[in-house]
Each structure stands twice: as C-alpha cells, then as structure tokens.
Amino acid sequence: MKLFITGIGSGLGKALAEEALKRGYEVYAISRHLPEELKGKVKFVPADLSQIERIYMHISKLLQGVKKLSLVILNAGILGKMKDMKDAKHRKMLYQKMVEYMKNDRAQHTILTLSKFGLMQITRQRTRPLRQPTAFHSFVQPRRMRSGTVGRWRFFAA
Incomplete structure (x- = not known):
C-alpha cells in the first residue's frame, strides 16, 4: 500500500x-x-510548502508514475492565517489548487490535520461536494473536536 504524507521533518508527521x-x-x-x-x-x-506556486511541481515530481495511493496525510503546517495573506490572488490560488487536487485525488483515504495554527480551517461541509463515493476524508483537530472516521480506522489504533 502507498502513503503520501506532508511534513515528516519532525513531530506527528515523522x-x-x-x-x-x-x-x-x-x-x-x-x-x-x-x-x-x-x-x-x-x-x-x-x-518548502509555503512556496505555494511550486507545490504542484514538487508533488508531481514525487508521485510520478504512482497510479493510486491508499492514504494521503496532509500534515504540514504553515503558521499564520489566510487573512494575513495580503494579496487576494494568492488566497484564491491556494484555495483553487487545493480544490483541484482534492477533485483529482484518487486516494482511498485523505487525512488533513487541523489546529488553531492552521492556514485554512476546512470542514467536512466545505469538502462534501469533492468527495468520491469510495473515498474517506478525515479532519483531525486536537482536543474538543470529533475526528470523522479516524477513530474507526486501524492505522491509528493504539
């Protein structure tokens, strides 16, 4: 099985x-x-995933020839808020690229970790139209929030 993960330099991703x-x-x-x-x-x-204009190039290079991923974990974080991005076109481009990627994503399960430091707080409601019938999308936020289907998925069992 194949797994794609961002932010493996330390902590949870590692x-x-x-x-x-x-x-x-x-x-x-x-x-x-x-x-x-x-x-x-x-x-x-x-x-460096803060260089938004290069993300697609890096991911394409890494996943060249990969037909299907079993799991995608979007763990990398960028400190700051989307409203802090001064240029509206950058905010729009970030959102469009993320939506474009999620529409074409063939992963069986996608996990996006969220925290109070998140660049974009995404909810199940915002991604519901993007879901594929055979795919699961889980949103994990530490403390005080239920985490979608993660609790039922064996990979995360203690």
Whole structure:
C-alpha cells in the first residue's frame, strides 16, 4: 500500500511515517527536510510548502508514475492565517489548487490535520461536494473536536 504524507521533518508527521513503514507501507513524503532515521526508507522530495506556486511541481515530481495511493496525510503546517495573506490572488490560488487536487485525488483515504495554527480551517461541509463515493476524508483537530472516521480506522489504533 502507498502513503503520501506532508511534513515528516519532525513531530506527528515523522511518527506517522515511521509507523507506516513498520506496517509495510511504501511512503512518499514531502517536507523541508528528511530526518536521518528515514533516509533511504522513504521516497522524498524536499520542498518548502509555503512556496505555494511550486507545490504542484514538487508533488508531481514525487508521485510520478504512482497510479493510486491508499492514504494521503496532509500534515504540514504553515503558521499564520489566510487573512494575513495580503494579496487576494494568492488566497484564491491556494484555495483553487487545493480544490483541484482534492477533485483529482484518487486516494482511498485523505487525512488533513487541523489546529488553531492552521492556514485554512476546512470542514467536512466545505469538502462534501469533492468527495468520491469510495473515498474517506478525515479532519483531525486536537482536543474538543470529533475526528470523522479516524477513530474507526486501524492505522491509528493504539
């Protein structure tokens, strides 16, 4: 099974990548840096995801030839709020690219981690029209919020 994950440089992303490798996943990752422990174990493209105009290029390079992903975990975070982006065209481009990617996404399960530091707080209501009938989208926010279907999915069982 194939997994694509962003933000594996440290913390939750790194831990998820390590666990996925233990469980036999083929891991594709994008992050600013690759931890030493993961070198040679994951397919990796270094990228600063705050450079919005280059995201598609980096992901295309990494996933070239990959026909289907079992799981997508969008873990990378950019501190700040969308309203802090001064240029309206950048906000619009970010939203359009994200919607475009989610429409064409063939992953069986997509997970987007959310926190109070999130660039864009996305909800199930906003993505409901994008869902594929055979795909699951989970939104995980630490504390005080239920996390969609994640609790029923074995990968995250303790």
